[in-house]
Amino acid sequence: MAKNKTAFKCAECTYQTVKWLGCCPECGQWNSFVELQEQEGLGSLKASGGQKSVVMTPLSSVAMHQKERLCSGIAEWDRVVGGGIMPGSFMIITGDPGIGKSTLLLQLSVQLAQRYTVFYFSTEESLAQVKDRAQRLDCLMGAQLLFSDQADLSTILETASQAKPDLVIIDSIQNCYVSQTQTAPGSIAQLRETGFHLMRLAKEQNITVMVSGHINKEGTIAGPKTLEHLVDVVLYLQGEDRWQSRVLRSVKNRFGTINELGFFQMGVNGLQEVPNINEQLLNEMSPVPGAALVSVLEGSRPLLLELQALTIESKLGIPQRVVSGLDHKQVVLIAAILEKHLKIRLSMQDVFFKISGGFSVKSSSTDLGVALALLSSYFQRPLPEKSLALGEISLTGQIKPINQISFFVKEAQKFGIKQLFVAYNQKVESTNVLIKSFHSVYELLALFTD
Ligand SMILES: Nc1ncnc2c1ncn2[C@@H]1O[C@H](COP(=O)(O)OP(=O)(O)OP(=O)(O)O)[C@@H](O)[C@H]1O
Ligand SMILES: [Mg+2]
Structure with missing residues (x-):
């Protein structure tokens, strides 16, 4: 006689096992395993006959939906999402509590509602609270936006399927619930289910x-990684305390470049765009020992960043x-390359290094800037005002050219950069910027010694 198959499923994350467990090895939840019905068990996906087959379609004859992107007119947003929102896409915007997600969504939807039909479902806040925010942001008048505080997913889906708006906004997905699922809103099982249905709607x-x-x-986004796989676009809103700034970053975009950055400033009237971020970064720069300017490509925009080095004689056995x-x-x-080739004693010094504006970059094109910042601090001599370093350094101490230099040079010229430090074989299209080229790190010494 065939043995009756049983299986147990974690109600939090849907992890399955053949034996009951007290603690789920996947999500760590205690006492979350429930016994499955036989047809729900591990073998439920096996063909049981009677399935339908599909008619395959040649790609060339597939009917196309509306292609034009939905532009909000908020330039920083439109650029981050790849030149406007792709119709029919499923997007998630995430960030720390209180960072300004609801503010951004409200401002954005007010703009979009001027041209498109937008349904805004506020699952966390009451309509009165949303209205209060809209009044503060001064975006209540003339807005065509339609609101609801409904959080039941099936009602949201039904409303959207019947009225067919261009855009459905849900703030937030963690508070949205599927009434048939026996777990609390925000649990992994609920998020998976909600994500799947919303993806189908899109x-x-x-x-x-x-x-x-x-x-x-x-x-990372609270919930399963599958939510990130499911959506087309993942945006992070991050905070920089210094000028109450907010950085919007695209980490996944099926319809545009990733790592694109949008800059905003948070104020009483909500998020204001900062289109001239490089000007703001440059204004904070001063030609002092230890500072060097570099440029790195973030998405499609070159950012001008100040590297700051501090070298000081170490009081410890092992320098920091x-x-x-x-x-x-x-x-x-x-630091090791400079010590070897320039015969300076950096290994006896503590080295502290940071980037202005709290940015974090990973690019070998900053090598030359790092070397110049270290030497500038070591010799206590500032670099020439408005000079920009663009070059890699090899282990042998050679300065190497970088890719796509024209992007950086164009941006640098816009902000009045007067001097460029590059590799001797770096091709730079004729500019009115003074070019200083180097073969090896040894030649850098001349900038700091008379
Ligand atoms: N009166 C005000 N003046 C200036 N800034 C304000 C004011 N009220 C709110 N803010 C800003 O708005 C932020 C809250 O924004 P919002 O509610 O959009 O964030 P959120 O990311 O949606 O938060 P949550 O994760 O709680 O949903 C506050 O942290 C604050 O910076
Ligand atoms: Mg919110």
Whole structure:
């Protein structure tokens, strides 16, 4: 006689096992395993006969939906999402609690509602609270936006399927619930289910769906990684305390470049765009010993960043190397190259290194800037005002050219950069910027010694 198959499923994360367990090995939840019905068990996906087959379609004859992207007119947003929102896409915007997700979504939807039909489902806040925010942001008048505080997913889906708006916004997905699932809103099983149905709404009905989501302590979207796989676009709103700034970053985009950055400033009137971020970064720069300017490509935009080095005679047996914003190994390596080729005693010095604005970059094109910042601090001599370093350094101490230099030079010229430090074989299109080229790190000494 065939043995009756049983299986147990974690109600939190849907992990399955043949034996009951007290603690789920996947999500760590205690006492969450429930016995499955036989047809729900591990073998339920096996063909049981009677399945339908599909008619395959040649790609050339597939009917196309509306292609034009939905532009909000908020330039920083439109650029980050790849030149406007792709119709029928499923997007998630996430960030720390209180960072400004709801503010951004409200401002954005007010703009979009001027041209498109937008349904805004506020699952966390009451309509009165949303209205209060809209009044503060001064975006209540004339807004065509339609609101609801409904959080039941089936009602949201039904409303959207019947009225077919261009855009459905849900703030937030963690508070949305599927009434048939026996777990609390925000649990992994609920999020999977909600995500799956919203994805179907977007794809099958060509309705753009945008949801907000919380992140957990590790800085990733709270919930399964599958939510990130499911959506087309993942955006992170991050905070920089210094000028109450907010950085919007695309980490996944099926319809555009990733790592694109949008800059905003948070104020009483909500998020204001900062289109001239490089001007702001440059204004904070001063030609002092230890500072060097570099440029790195973030998405499609070159950012001008100040590297700050501090070298000081070490009082400890093992000198310290404290680096933030750059790869620790990169700074240690360049310090070693300088010591070897320039015969300076950096190994007897503590080295502290950071990047202005709290940015974090990983690019070998900053090598030359790192070397210049270290030498500038070591010799206590500032680099020439408005000079920019663009070059890699090999282990042999040679300065190497970098890719796509024209991008950086164009941006540098816009902000009045007067001098460029590059590799001797770097091709730079004729500019009115003074070019100073180097073969090896040895030649850098001339900048700091008379
Ligand atoms: N009156 C105000 N003046 C200036 N800034 C304000 C004011 N009220 C709120 N803010 C800003 O808005 C932020 C809250 O924004 P919002 O509610 O959009 O964040 P959120 O990311 O949606 O938060 P949650 O994760 O709780 O949903 C506050 O942290 C604050 O910076
Ligand atoms: Mg919110």
